[in-house]
Amino acid sequence: MDAISLIVRSIFVDNMIFAYFLGMCSFLAVSKNVKTALGLGIAVTFVLVLTLPINYLLENYVLKAGALAWLGEEFATVDLSVFSLLIFIAVIASFTQLVEMVVERFSPALYASLGIFLPLIAVNCAILGGSLFMQQREFANIGMATAYSFGSGIGWMLAIVGMAAIREKLEYSNVPKPLKGLGITFITTALMALGFMSFSGINI
């Protein structure tokens, strides 16, 4: 039950884009049509769900103060949390590289449609942000961490697909010249974020 509530919260209330602005760069750059937006959304969710539990295990069994206690008495006081950033980003970067190679090898069609976005995921703030929030919130077990990663990924996908759909319609509207392109996209994002704020306070 907790897990479902966490998923719903991370999709709507703590939405990666509208509440924390994570992954804005690719959100703005790749939201021009719904199809590619959906592809990128799926890829981001996939990498989030893969890397966050791994980082959770690393955090709890290697990095946190006292996490190395399972190695023996003398390790119980070791605190490696200084390195968490380095480890997290290394896991994420190598995973995206791995996913890229696997997809390239086994599904050339998917690779062709996602090609450019796959390596970009390594530097998507939403992914590293997910791991850092995981570190901050101290989830009880790996199941909760996975649920959180899944919810955040879906929330990110929802936002980018919605944005792409709106931008496809914006094509036909008459926007003041200096606001064309980037400006109007920002304003649309702000209005969507205001809309999403109405979800805050939801409790399941």
Add this chain to the structure above:
Amino acid sequence: MALSSKTKAVLLGPLNKNNPIIVQVLGICSALAVTSKLEPALVMAISVTIVVAFANVIISLLRKTIPNRIRIIVQLVVAAALVTIVSEVLKAYSYEVNKQLSVFVGLIVTNCILMGRLEAFALGNGPWPSFLDGIGNGLGYGWILVVVGFFRELLGSGSLMGHKVIPQSFYDAGYENNGLMMLAPMAILLVACIIWIHRANNKELQEENN
């Protein structure tokens, strides 16, 4: 030391015509999240400038030895090492600000400005121009943050850097702080306004399509 016109362009371009946030659209994530007060915005701007400048130098020194296929990982490791140093320094000397910035110090690693400049500039240029490019882009990023932070703090809580600016007599006359300014969406709207003004003054940057 006099600067040649080329180094001047590298250093000052990002402040205006080539601004990382409002023209290149890089590094938006952190720009929006840390600007509800002026002080964290300033600290963030300084941290990003330092990290981008030194990461640029290091990658530029290593650029001939990095294999192409794993360059992103190398860049990320260099960036993560620098950010770890900055975050430890912040924790030691201004713990309160560090708490306000929360995960966003760590997120400098994935700040698109960093990766963008490393990819676009440091991989193809020597250390000194790369350093200037890093400083320029950091400052270009910084002034947007400071402007947004200034308006959000002034209108949202009536103070600047934590000091009250709007006199008490205003409140007595019925003035209210605009709580909406403290919420996340207003940061995006403010950046949109900056873009609007900037593009109205620079016609060549206007886009044809929505």
